[in-house]
Amino acid sequence: MPLLLSPSGDKFGKTAGNAIFLDPNLTHPFDLYQYFLRTFDDHAAQYLNIFTLLPLERIEEIMREHVKAPEKRLAQRILAHEVITLVHRAEVTEKCIFQTAALYPAPSADSEGGNLLRSERILQAFADDEVMLKRYPFTEIHGMPISRLLKTVGLTKSNGKFLIHIFSVPLLMVSR
Amino acid sequence: MQSGGIYINGVQVRDVEKQVTPDLFLDGKVMVIRFGKNHFKIIEGLTNEEIALEEELEQED
Numbered sequence: 001m002p003l004l005l006s007p008s009g010d011k012f013g014k015t016a017g018n019a020i021f022l023d024p025n026l027t028h029p030f031d032l033y034q035y036f037l038r039t040f041d042d043h044a045a046q047y048l049n050i051f052t053l054l055p056l057e058r059i060e061e062i063m064r065e066h067v068k069a070p071e072k073r074l075a076q077r078i079l080a081h082e083v084i085t086l087v088h089r090a091e092v093t094e095k096c097i098f099q100t101a102a103l104y105p106a107p108s109a110d111s112e113g114g115n116l117l118r119s120e121r122i123l124q125a126f127a128d129d130e131v132m133l134k135r136y137p138f139t140e141i142h143g144m145p146i147s148r149l150l151k152t153v154g155l156t157k158s159n160g161k162f163l164i165h166i167f168s169v170p171l172l173m174v175s176r
Numbered sequence: 177m178q179s180g181g182i183y184i185n186g187v188q189v190r191d192v193e194k195q196v197t198p199d200l201f202l203d204g205k206v207m208v209i210r211f212g213k214n215h216f217k218i219i220e221g222l223t224n225e226e227i228a229l230e231e232e233l234e235q236e237d
Contacts, residue, residue, distance in 0.1 A: 020214065027214075035214035103208055119203035126218045138198070138221045146182065147192040153219060155211040 033096035044075035
């Protein structure tokens with residue numbers, strides 16, 4: 001079994017800080033979907049081979065199509081679709097696709113979404129998802145440092161130290 | 177220590193001490209925040225009027 005590496009060359013693992021879990025309580029299905037959707041082109045074929053049950057011929061066919069227009073992210077979309085359907089259910093995958101479309105609307109989405117504002121589309125897509133959608137009074141969060149907001153919504157455990165990547169360069173930020 | 181890039185509505189945040197302001201909300205209402213490659217939250221900001229209306233509706237129920 002080959003050692004699986006992330007796009008940055010790190011091994012998958014909790015200590016590397018890039019762990020993903022199959023348990024929806026540890027990694028939300030939408031986050032898992034986004035993870036595979038953001039797979040680098042170089043890793044797409046390998047991940048399709050390892051993480052899906054698609055026949056090898058089908059994977060080769062997908063990759064042939066993918067290289068014709070990599071910007072359409074065909075391989076990543078199929079990878080994310082297959083993984084989420086295997087791990088969770090087809091309905092969960094459909095919901096992830098709907099939520100992704102609300103966050104990243106295609107140029108033609110204006111006609112599909114009627115007169116809805118982008119914010120309304122997003123709220124509609126995540127309306128029944130209490131884990132993803134957090135509601136706060138403006139009076140509570142206006143003026144709050146972003147580091148504290150991350151902790152408040154549960155994206156980080158502390159508002160102390162962050163290793164953030166800017167143009168792939170890791171920078172240590174220490175918040176007050 | 178937490179690791180990963182921070183994005184608000186798809187725009188990278190370089191200063192984590194920057195304060196939350198109304199312009200960070202799409203249509204003045206929603207903020208999409210991503211930390212790292214695959215950690216998302218959607219934040220809906222509520223006005224005092226919306227909170228009062230929700231409380232009213234809860235009491236009616």
